[in-house]
Amino acid sequence: MDTVYIPSYNRSKTISTHKHFQRCGMKNWFYVVEPHDYADYVKALAEDGIEDPERHLLMFDVDIYKTPYHEYNNPKGFKYEDEHGWKDGLTTGPGPARNALIDFARERGEDAAWMLDDDLVGFGVDAFYFQRGVYAHQEERINIVEVFELYERLLDKYENIGLAEFEKFGMSLNHKKNRHFSLSKTYTCIRINTTIDIPWRARWNDDVVYSLDYLWRGYVNLSSKIIAYQTPDTQSQDGGMTQEFQAEEDEIFEVMALRNAPSFEEIKRSKYQGTLAKARVPEALFPAVAEAVWKYNRPHHEIYYERIPRELILKDGANLDDLMLFAAIPKS
Numbered sequence: 001m002d003t004v005y006i007p008s009y010n011r012s013k014t015i016s017t018h019k020h021f022q023r024c025g026m027k028n029w030f031y032v033v034e035p036h037d038y039a040d041y042v043k044a045l046a047e048d049g050i051e052d053p054e055r056h057l058l059m060f061d062v063d064i065y066k067t068p069y070h071e072y073n074n075p076k077g078f079k080y081e082d083e084h085g086w087k088d089g090l091t092t093g094p095g096p097a098r099n100a101l102i103d104f105a106r107e108r109g110e111d112a113a114w115m116l117d118d119d120l121v122g123f124g125v126d127a128f129y130f131q132r133g134v135y136a137h138q139e140e141r142i143n144i145v146e147v148f149e150l151y152e153r154l155l156d157k158y159e160n161i162g163l164a165e166f167e168k169f170g171m172s173l174n175h176k177k178n179r180h181f182s183l184s185k186t187y188t189c190i191r192i193n194t195t196i197d198i199p200w201r202a203r204w205n206d207d208v209v210y211s212l213d214y215l216w217r218g219y220v221n222l223s224s225k226i227i228a229y230q231t232p233d234t235q236s237q238d239g240g241m242t243q244e245f246q247a248e249e250d251e252i253f254e255v256m257a258l259r260n261a262p263s264f265e266e267i268k269r270s271k272y273q274g275t276l277a278k279a280r281v282p283e284a285l286f287p288a289v290a291e292a293v294w295k296y297n298r299p300h301h302e303i304y305y306e307r308i309p310r311e312l313i314l315k316d317g318a319n320l321d322d323l324m325l326f327a328a329i330p331k332s
Helices: 017-023 035-047 095-107 127-131 144-155 206-216 242-247 252-256 264-269 276-285
Strands: 004-007 029-033 057-059 112-116 122-125 161-168 181-183 189-193 220-230 290-295 298-303
Touching: 004 017, 004 095, 017 029, 017 144, 029 035, 029 095, 035 057, 057 095, 095 112, 095 206, 112 144, 144 161, 144 189, 144 220, 161 206, 206 220, 206 276, 206 298, 252 264, 276 290, 276 298
Parallel strands: 004 029, 004 112, 029 057, 161 220
Antiparallel strands: 112 189, 122 220, 161 189, 181 220, 290 298
């Protein structure tokens, strides 16, 4: 299985993603952290029973990847893509850490690598099982490493795949068609083709922008529901970007102007604070396919992936005969 890189910031007490791979005997995983967090993560992994915890930590150089980050001192292609630009004390978002982990993978000679969020709480067999209410102990019945490896075999048969993912539990419920694959976005559990030079950019909604950057350049992103993962709700945990999101002050009357926005009173009772600027970024960068709307009880992005033509292309001589599980994959 390809190496797993897990960018994490100020969450040493709540990290959980590594446990699912460790359980299956896969030890080629790393948390990518800033220098000030390093000691706390060593301690947390040691307390979790991980041998040689330092082996599982990669510390990136914030002077190169993060601070100060402006267009004249920016070797890695990161941009804020909002009106704030560089401002001391204002978050850059996770983009710099994600650019760093891709460089780590390249330095290790890896053409592909997995990037996962740090707070995955579990995997389930086939996202559609979730829809039928089959929750209990699913992860204990599967070896997720074997599923990841099978998926990698599929992905390596195609010429034009940029990004690929396993889908989040909640997102899998949004699909009306009972299909195991969709050609659209990738957000949290991503396999990155490190031979493609597309950097992470944008302070807010960086994962959405990154996914669209690949589609806009003609690559195809593949999302699978063979297994689904679960994470806590957005902004429900301390650490990460939670405090930075919540520090933003949104103008409620601007929120009311969004498509599908509820009444003033409902908005005041919602968790809207700190999400409007984030929701607007994809629309500003990709107005032909993105819109800021009211969704999930807060300002949110709406992406119209069907407006972007895409078709998977098998490599010369490749076929799916040895992967019958994937026979139903759509071509477009």
